[in-house]
Amino acid sequence: MKKTASAVWQGGLKDGKGSLSTQSGALKDTPYGFNTRFEDTPGTNPEELIGAAHAGCFSMALSNILGQAGLTAERIETKAEVNFEKIGDAFTITAIALELKAKIPGTDNAKFQELATQAKEGCPVSRVLNAEISLHATLEN
Structure with missing residues (x-):
C-alpha cells in the first residue's frame, strides 16, 4: 500500500508560496508559506500536518489495541504538540x-496506561519519526 502527498513551491524562502495536496483530496492545493510556518499567519505548515498525522495514527492504533483487549472506547481525543x-x-x-x-468503559488506569504506551510505540507514524515522542494519557470517567 502506498499513499502520496505532494508539494509545489514557487519563489524564495521568505517571499515564495507553496501548495500541498494529498492523494485522497483532503488537501488540494492548500497554501502554505514562510509566514504560515514561522509567523502567526493563518494556514498550514509541515509540522502541523505531521502533528495531525501522528494524532490520527496514534488514535487508530489505540483503538486497535483496545479491540484486541476486548475493549471499545466511547471517545479517544489525541492532541499532538510538535516542538519545532x-x-x-x-x-x-x-x-x-x-x-x-x-x-473507555471497563478498564482501569493501569491497563489504560499500558495500552496507550503500546499504541505510542506501535503506531506507524511514531515508528517513522526520529523525534522524541512523549505521551501524557488521561482516562476520563
Missing part, C-alpha cells in the same frame, strides 16, 4: 508530545 526549534543553523523537530484523553 532552531538548533545551530537548522530548524529541527525535537519532540512531539501526545496528549490523550479517552473514555
Whole structure:
C-alpha cells in the first residue's frame, strides 16, 4: 500500500508560496508559506500536518489495541504538540508530545496506561519519526 502527498513551491524562502495536496483530496492545493510556518499567519505548515498525522495514527492504533483487549472506547481525543526549534543553523523537530484523553468503559488506569504506551510505540507514524515522542494519557470517567 502506498499513499502520496505532494508539494509545489514557487519563489524564495521568505517571499515564495507553496501548495500541498494529498492523494485522497483532503488537501488540494492548500497554501502554505514562510509566514504560515514561522509567523502567526493563518494556514498550514509541515509540522502541523505531521502533528495531525501522528494524532490520527496514534488514535487508530489505540483503538486497535483496545479491540484486541476486548475493549471499545466511547471517545479517544489525541492532541499532538510538535516542538519545532532552531538548533545551530537548522530548524529541527525535537519532540512531539501526545496528549490523550479517552473514555473507555471497563478498564482501569493501569491497563489504560499500558495500552496507550503500546499504541505510542506501535503506531506507524511514531515508528517513522526520529523525534522524541512523549505521551501524557488521561482516562476520563
